[in-house]
Amino acid sequence: MSNKKLNHKIYIAIKKTIKNGQKDLHVPSLGKKETVNLEKCIKDNMVSSIGKFTFDFESSIKKLTGAKDAIAIVNGTCALHLCLHLLGVNEKDEVLMPALNFIASANAVSMVNAKPHFIDSKEDCLEINVNKLDIYLKKILIKKNGINYNKFTKKKIRILMVTHIFGHPDNLDQILRLAKKYNLKIIEDAAEGIGSFYKKKHVGTFGTFGVLSFNGNKTVTTGGGGMILTNNSKLAKLARLISTTAKIPHLWRYRYSHRGFNYRMPNINAAVGCAQLMSLNNFIKSKRKLYLRYKNFFKDIKEVSIMKEPKNTRSNYWLQTLILNKENIILRNQILNFLNKKGIKVRPVWDLLDKNKPYLKCAKMDLSGAKKLEKKLINLPSSPSL
Amino acid sequence: MSNKKLNHKIYIAIKKTIKNGQKDLHVPSLGKKETVNLEKCIKDNMVSSIGKFTFDFESSIKKLTGAKDAIAIVNGTCALHLCLHLLGVNEKDEVLMPALNFIASANAVSMVNAKPHFIDSKEDCLEINVNKLDIYLKKILIKKNGINYNKFTKKKIRILMVTHIFGHPDNLDQILRLAKKYNLKIIEDAAEGIGSFYKKKHVGTFGTFGVLSFNGNKTVTTGGGGMILTNNSKLAKLARLISTTAKIPHLWRYRYSHRGFNYRMPNINAAVGCAQLMSLNNFIKSKRKLYLRYKNFFKDIKEVSIMKEPKNTRSNYWLQTLILNKENIILRNQILNFLNKKGIKVRPVWDLLDKNKPYLKCAKMDLSGAKKLEKKLINLPSSPSL
Numbered sequence: 050m051s052n053k054k055l056n057h058k059i060y061i062a063i064k065k066t067i068k069n070g071q072k073d074l075h076v077p078s079l080g081k082k083e084t085v086n087l088e089k090c091i092k093d094n095m096v097s098s099i100g101k102f103t104f105d106f107e108s109s110i111k112k113l114t115g116a117k118d119a120i121a122i123v124n125g126t127c128a129l130h131l132c133l134h135l136l137g138v139n140e141k142d143e144v145l146m147p148a149l150n151f152i153a154s155a156n157a158v159s160m161v162n163a164k165p166h167f168i169d170s171k172e173d174c175l176e177i178n179v180n181k182l183d184i185y186l187k188k189i190l191i192k193k194n195g196i197n198y199n200k201f202t203k204k205k206i207r208i209l210m211v212t213h214i215f216g217h218p219d220n221l222d223q224i225l226r227l228a229k230k231y232n233l234k235i236i237e238d239a240a241e242g243i244g245s246f247y248k249k250k251h252v253g254t255f256g257t258f259g260v261l262s263f264n265g266n267k268t269v270t271t272g273g274g275g276m277i278l279t280n281n282s283k284l285a286k287l288a289r290l291i292s293t294t295a296k297i298p299h300l301w302r303y304r305y306s307h308r309g310f311n312y313r314m315p316n317i318n319a320a321v322g323c324a325q326l327m328s329l330n331n332f333i334k335s336k337r338k339l340y341l342r343y344k345n346f347f348k349d350i351k352e353v354s355i356m357k358e359p360k361n362t363r364s365n366y367w368l369q370t371l372i373l374n375k376e377n378i379i380l381r382n383q384i385l386n387f388l389n390k391k392g393i394k395v396r397p398v399w400d401l402l403d404k405n406k407p408y409l410k411c412a413k414m415d416l417s418g419a420k421k422l423e424k425k426l427i428n429l430p431s432s433p434s435l
Numbered sequence: 436m437s438n439k440k441l442n443h444k445i446y447i448a449i450k451k452t453i454k455n456g457q458k459d460l461h462v463p464s465l466g467k468k469e470t471v472n473l474e475k476c477i478k479d480n481m482v483s484s485i486g487k488f489t490f491d492f493e494s495s496i497k498k499l500t501g502a503k504d505a506i507a508i509v510n511g512t513c514a515l516h517l518c519l520h521l522l523g524v525n526e527k528d529e530v531l532m533p534a535l536n537f538i539a540s541a542n543a544v545s546m547v548n549a550k551p552h553f554i555d556s557k558e559d560c561l562e563i564n565v566n567k568l569d570i571y572l573k574k575i576l577i578k579k580n581g582i583n584y585n586k587f588t589k590k591k592i593r594i595l596m597v598t599h600i601f602g603h604p605d606n607l608d609q610i611l612r613l614a615k616k617y618n619l620k621i622i623e624d625a626a627e628g629i630g631s632f633y634k635k636k637h638v639g640t641f642g643t644f645g646v647l648s649f650n651g652n653k654t655v656t657t658g659g660g661g662m663i664l665t666n667n668s669k670l671a672k673l674a675r676l677i678s679t680t681a682k683i684p685h686l687w688r689y690r691y692s693h694r695g696f697n698y699r700m701p702n703i704n705a706a707v708g709c710a711q712l713m714s715l716n717n718f719i720k721s722k723r724k725l726y727l728r729y730k731n732f733f734k735d736i737k738e739v740s741i742m743k744e745p746k747n748t749r750s751n752y753w754l755q756t757l758i759l760n761k762e763n764i765i766l767r768n769q770i771l772n773f774l775n776k777k778g779i780k781v782r783p784v785w786d787l788l789d790k791n792k793p794y795l796k797c798a799k800m801d802l803s804g805a806k807k808l809e810k811k812l813i814n815l816p817s818s819p820s821l
Contacts, residue, residue, distance in 0.1 A: 079477045087473040087703075091465045096658040096707060097651020123509045123659065126680075126697035140526075140548075152680055152691050159694045162526075162548055265483020265701070272482040272701030273509065294512075294538055295793075301771045304786040305538050308545045308793040311512035315651070315658030317473075317703060321482060385687045399689040407681075407694040 052380055055352055056387040059371070062346040063393055063429060066339070071432040073394045075368065077270040078332065078433045082324035090320050098293065100316025102323050107276070109326045113244075114251035116259070116278035118285030121314035121322075122292060125240040125262030128275035129157035129210075131292060131312055132236050132258040135284055138163050138208055143199055143412060145233070146210040147177050148401040149419040154210050154238050155402050155411075164204065167403045167413035170422055174359050175214035178418050179223040185414045186231055197231060202412055206231075211256070212238040214398075215428070216268070216367030218247040219359040221255050228256075236260070239278075243269050244333045244365035253278040263322055268332055268367050268433065271322040274314050332433035336366040339435050343369050356426075368428040371395075376424035384427060398426040438766055441738055442773040445757070448732040449779055449815060452725070457818040459780045461754065463656040464718065464819045468710035476706050484679065486702025488709050493662070495712045499630075500637035502645070502664035504671030507700035507708075508678060511626040511648030514661035515543035515596075517678060517698055518622050518644040521670055524549050524594055529585055529798060531619070532596040533563050534787040535805040540596050540624050541788050541797075550590065553789045553799035556808055560745050561600035564804050565609040571800045572617055583617060588798055592617075597642070598624040600784075601814070602654070602753030604633040605745040607641050614642075622646070625664075629655050630719045630751035639664040649708055654718055654753050654819065657708040660700050718819035722752040725821050729755050742812075755815040757781075762810035770813060784812040 050058070090096050103121050110119040122128040138144060140162040146154045148167035155165040168185070171178040191200040199206055209228055218239075228235050235256030239245070242252035243261050253259025263274035279285050287307075295309030314322075343355045354372050358364035373381060381397060388395045401423055403413050436444070476482050489507050496505040508514040524530060526548040532540045534553035541551040554571070557564040577586040585592055595614055604625075614621050621642030625631075628638035629647050639645025649660035665671050673693075681695030700708075729741045740758050744750035759767060767783060774781045787809055789799050 076480055077482065079480055079482065084474055084477045087477070088470055091470050091473070094462055094465055096463065096465065096656060098659060099651070123513075124697045127509075127513075152689075152695065153697065156680070156695055156697075160546070160696075264697075265485070270482060272476075272703035273484060273697070273699075294542070300775050301780075301782045302786065303538075303782065303784075305791045305793065309538065309542055310546075311510045311539065311542075311650075311659070313659075315704065317658035317707065318701065321703065389686050394687075396687045396689065405691045407691065 050352065052383050055350070056384055058350050059353065059384060060388060060391055060393065062350060063388070065346045066342045067430050067435050070435045072392050072430055073432065074396055074428060074430060075266045076432050077265060078328065082327055083321050086320035086324045087317065090317050096315060096317040098313035098315050100319065102316045102319035103314055106319040106322045109323060110261070110276050113326070114254055114278055116254045117280040118278070118282060120277040120285060120288045120292060121319055122275040122277060122312050123314055124264065124273045125260055125275035126153040126157055127312045128260040128277045129153060129236065129238060130160040131288060131310060132260060132277060133157055133161045133163070133208070135287055135291070136208060136234060136257070141205050142208065143202060143204040143206050144208045144210055145206060147212055147419065148403050148413060148416050149175065149214065149398060149422055150212045150402055151240070151399055152402060152405060153240065154212060155408050159407070165402065165408055165411050166199070166206065167411060167416065169414055169416050170419040172418045172421050174219040175217055175422070176219040177211060177224065179220055179227050181418070182414070183227055190231065199412060207234060208236060209233040210236045210238055213242040213245060213252050215356070215370055216241045216245045216365040217356070217358055218242060218245055218252045218362055221247045225255060241267065241367045242365065243267065244329055246363045248361050254280065257281060257284070268365050269322060269325040269329055271314065271318040271325070274318050274322060333365050335433045335435065336431065339431065340366050340369060343429060367431065369431045371427040371429055373425045376421045378424040381424055381427060393430060395430070396428050398423055436738065438769050441736070442770055444736050445739065445770060446774060446777055446779065448736060449774070451732045452728045453816050453821050456821045458778050458816055459818065460782055460814060461652045461817050463651060464714065468713055469707050472706035472710045473703065476703050482701060482703040484699035484701050486705065488702045488705035489700055492705040492708045495709060496647070496662050499712070500640055500664055502640045503666040504664070504668060506663040506671060506674045506678060507705055508661040508663060508698050509700055510650065510659045511646055511661035512539040512543055513698045514646040514663045515540060515622065515624060516546040517674060517696060518646060518663060519543055519547045519549070519594070521673055521677070522594060522620055522643070527591050528594065529588060529590040529592050530594045530596055531592060533598055533805065534789050534799060534802050535561065535600065535784060535808055536598045536788055537626070537785055538788060538791065539626070540598060541794050545793070551788065551794060551797050552585070552592065553797060553802065555800055555802050556805040558804045558807050560605040561603055561808070562605040563597060563610065565606055565613050567804070568800070569613055576617065585798060593620060594622060595619040596622045596624055599628040599631060599638050601742070601756055602627045602631045602751040603742070603744055604628060604631055604638045604748055607633045611641060627653065627753045628751065629653070630715055632749045634747050640666065643667060643670070654751050655708060655711040655715055657700065657704040657711070660704050660708060719751050721819050721821065722817065725817065726752050726755060729815060753817065755817045757813040757815055759811045762807045764810040767810055767813060779816060782814050784809055
């Protein structure tokens with residue numbers, strides 16, 4: 050089939066799937082419940098971070114995820130930054146993270162003055178390639194006083210960030226084993242993963258920390274927002290303290306025990322989150338049905354397929370994803386241009402992080418898996434209203 | 436008069452002033468206009484940072500302040516951090532700031548890995564003591580290749596942060612002259628200063644950058660929020676880019692030109708801010724009247740006075756301030772304990788920054804002026820509803 054004909058067939062399949070619905074990539078579904086909560090904030094004169102909704106939102110997230118603690122933060126990037134800060138990551142560290150990833154992980158690492166170290170993804174899923182990473186780490190690590198160093202850059206390697214891309218976690222057992230082997234602490238960037246489970250356990254609860262995002266484009270939004278998940282109560286207490294300027298409790302005195310941040314989620318944002326969470330099950334039901342509809346309408350186009358949740362995973366299907374059967378950047382770009390010009394707001398996966406100007410000089414392993422995926426993936430309209 | 440009798444007289448004067456009104460230090464006045472704007476956000480499905488209210492809020496702030504550019508940020512601390520980042524401040528810098536100051540300035544400096552360097556305040560106002568600082572800088576600075584270094588710590592000194600405490604700016608002409616003399620760039624922490632003018636010019640517009648705060652306890656609130664003001668259009672453009680992950684504009688491609696932050700104010704918070712700004716004139720009128728009422732009811736208590744706006748300043752009177760005529764930490768603490776136990780939420784000024792654990796080892800000049808002020812100041816209930 051010619052590319053032109055293929056573009057057209059893809060366009061028709063999308064149109065059949067979304068009918069007259071939302072052509073944007075992902076917009077939130079907001080309604081009466083959100084308005085009621087917001088009105089309550091105004092009526093109670095409680096809009097800032099010392100508010101009931103902020104605590105309620107944390108409780109609901111704990112219940113949903115099974116995390117022992119949840120700390121509501123202004124957004125996912127700041128939440129990642131705080132996790133790295135709490136683990137003492139600094140200019141002497143390199144932090145392992147997939148190159149096939151949103152830039153927030155790398156930016157958060159920069160905020161503690163450390164460097165990202167980019168690792169490869171598995172071609173057949175979106176998680177890191179654990180076997181390949183194992184071989185790589187054996188080659189580059191040297192242990193001194195119980196701490197692993199990159200023998201080439203002399204930086205510590207103590208942290209592995211993993212990202213559950215488009216809401217699909219995979220291989221977490223294998224990742225945990227590798228982390229144990231190399232004494233790596235895991236920070237899960239589960240920004241895209243609310244409502245996604247791996248072996249019946251919610252994402253963000255496997256590592257030392259997990260981070261959710263409630264940005265405007267996420268399954269659940271608070272306008273801007275994030276959440277730190279942890280089962281470590283000492284770290285949780287510290288996260289809560291440091292995210293609210295680390296003020297020492299006192300009837301009237303103002304002094305501070307730690308370098309603090311102003312990172313706590315305001316009540317008004319949490320109010321929207323509390324309402325949104327009440328719809329989460331319905332959102333995910335819609336999104337899982339949307340996957341089946343896309344799959345059905347694309348079944349006769351042999352050049353592409355629709356991404357399915359990995360084995361052992363129950364995914365939120367945050368973003369529906371078209372996969373070209375063969376990597377082909379020219380075809381990918383043609384499809385993106387064609388559909389966007391038709392008003393269908395499709396997008397590719399991010400340019401690999403190591404190709405972005407601020408991170409050109411960072412350490413990296415062979416990224417052939419990620420490079421292939423980069424040329425194959427296109428996200429389709431995925432709003433919960435579809 | 437005995438301290439006990441004085442405490443009681445102060446209590447009575449406050450009760451007469453605030454009648455049955457708000458006994459908290461400062462709570463916002465929110466109402467119909469805020470609710471209408473929030474309902475609009477939900478109806479239009481626009482809660483995150485790409486929203487009309489965020490841009491409208493910036494326009495209104497530009498109009499109010501006369502700043503050429505205004506960039507809405509998640510909060511004041513993050514706004515200060517971004518200003519320091521944009522000026523290239525890093526681990527080789529010390530940043531001059533008053534010790535009599537909120538911890539956010541020091542925390543923002545820590546976020547770029549620089550060190551605060553604490554300077555003294557004038558005993559008769561709340562701004563820095565410019566003459567004393569001039570003498571001090573002459574002693575400690577050494578110039579190499581046009582850059583000033585602290586000859587003792589070897590750190591660069593390029594930035595002077597000033598804070599317009601409780602909404603009262605002062606001496607800005609003198610501060611600007613000093614900055615010019617020593618080639619210092621000014622960042623104005625005008626977090627407390629919305630609606631305050633020095634010689635008819637709004638605070639936050641004198642330095643390279645100024646920062647406003649819209650935290651829950653401020654004259655105008657957005658739940659959590661801040662604003663960067665600048666007349667430098669190049670820096671403004673960069674601030675806007677970097678506060679939104681520094682994505683390079685493209686129809687569908689995701690790549691990034693700079694280390695970015697996720698710092699932009701969500702639409703839902705700006706919606707509250709837009710409504711609040713419509714009431715700003717009334718808030719300030721109330722606060723200026725409240726000053727007169729406090730002054731009147733305290734006029735017969737000779738041991739104390741109520742802080743008046745400095746000459747050349749039209750202040751927003753964010754927090755009303757009781758001043759003991761003589762510094763007396765024991766009396767100050769007795770008053771604070773007595774009134775708080777009576778349910779009147781008064782507070783002292785912050786412990787000087789150099790006495791807080793994370794900043795114990797920072798460089799500082801003689802702080803005798805600030806130390807005296809610390810023992811004299813008590814903030815009184817100041818809500819705009821009073």
